[in-house]
Amino acid sequence: MQFSDIVGQDAVRQLLVRAVQTNHLAHALLFDGPTGGANLALALALAQYVNCEDKQGSGTPTADSCGRCASCVKIQKLVHPDLHLVFPVANLSKGKTSEAYLTDFRKFLLTQPYRTLPDWLETIGADNKQGNISAEEARSILQKLSLKAYEGPYKIMLIWLPELMNTTSANALLKVLEEPPAQTLFLLVTNQPDKLLITILSRTQRVGVPAFSDDDVATHLRQHLNLDETTARRVAYLADGNMAEALHLSTQEGTDSEHAWFAEWMRDCYRQDLAKLVKQADQFDGFSKEKQKGLFDYSIRLCRDLFLWQQGAGALLRLPDDEMSFVKNFAKVLNTSHIERIVADLNEAAYHLERNARAKMVLLDLSLTFTRIIK
Known part of the structure; x- marks a missing residue:
């Protein structure tokens, strides 16, 4: 190198x-x-x-x-x-x-x-x-x-x-x-x-x-992955200076699965569908430890985006269309105190997960808490 x-x-x-x-x-x-x-x-x-x-x-x-x-x-x-x-x-x-x-x-x-x-x-x-x-x-x-x-x-x-x-x-x-x-x-x-x-x-x-600038990321993607100018700049914008994320997005291995998982989780909590929440907890328990932590990290980041959108700072968000649409709709359901409580609970859950708490119990406890918050 x-x-x-x-x-x-x-x-x-x-x-x-x-x-x-x-x-x-x-x-x-x-x-x-x-x-x-x-x-x-x-x-x-x-x-x-x-x-x-x-x-x-x-x-x-x-x-x-x-x-x-x-x-x-x-x-x-x-x-x-x-x-x-x-x-x-x-x-x-x-x-x-x-x-x-x-x-x-x-x-x-x-x-x-x-x-x-x-x-x-x-x-x-x-x-x-x-x-x-x-x-x-x-x-x-x-x-x-x-x-x-x-x-x-x-x-x-x-x-x-x-x-x-x-x-x-x-x-x-x-x-x-x-x-x-x-x-x-x-x-x-x-x-x-x-x-x-x-x-x-x-x-x-x-x-x-x-962190890399958007221009740096776009240049790297054009030189090493032969992406066209438009695609390279779009991916660079979404990656927000994270070259590893940009490379994942370029090969369609980005946050799509994380967003789909989080959106489904929140919808089930909103509907109070306990059968699906238990099934999702079982699925979560089978993920690798790093993937479990990654999903919680993503959830916290999206809650930050929800807060920014509610405060009128939508120009600061760097999200794909489907995630932006989710943020706009979900922001109608939550207020600021709800978001603060959800983030605090997610951070506490991540803490217990780091210390090898049973992932299924951690997520199910979170889900039951969120069903009471999201009404």
Whole structure:
């Protein structure tokens, strides 16, 4: 991955290149950006640049790795011996550490770098298990960092979604961040920095990665998926800066199923159709854990859209026609206090779901509550 492969993000790119060129690169960088953003791609591009044997355009804003030397070729394939990848895995029979899933993760990233956790867990068949970075992973990290760099000037530890570390692994990372080995570069890629230990945040240099602009997303879709201008701009508008979402929408794998599920759920609650609500709870129980959480996240986002529409801020909404029509009609049924109550209940349900409450009971309880609210 070269910087030139990433559309937009010029300010962040120049910041990183300048830090390398002036020898002011911090030993630990926290790439903090939204889901579906360029944070992982930028981390990979930096890893390739620092170990490149023939850096191009030194001293210019367009400086980049050469993409041809032995180091670049290996990092592009994610097989460089000095590049160590750590990422969330599910507790499956295959193993509890990243090493067991490394081949799958390489294929996953090489397809395209704008990835999300649900995509990854679906790839490895996690079903209803959640992804996390375990204590065994922490011991593996310490073992890898005890070795010197094999080929390049830097030994690089790239950790994707460190917010999913448990307490033991987070404390182990904190210790090595406090006393880092020589010529070791930590690249932490996060979507939720508020879930990281404060002590980890204080020992890393934050690199703020903004969401893609609509123009950036449209350009990427035209170049990589050969979409026409009109389609690319429509998809970019709906994705609202989320490249992963844009790619899903482009292949018709977007939020259609989520909206259909939510709309049916709300209609059944409005009709107080208990038989259908019980059946829907059974169906919900069979979804993977990440899909269950994704449906709750979508429900909360749509409630936000309902609130904005009621407050006369419809111009801020970025919704397909069917979702916009649903928002306009459903807003007639609810008032502001109803929406506040629904969002509070959805957040509480998501909290219990994270802690492995039975999904069927969580949704059925929500459904019965909503039948009383939506009348």
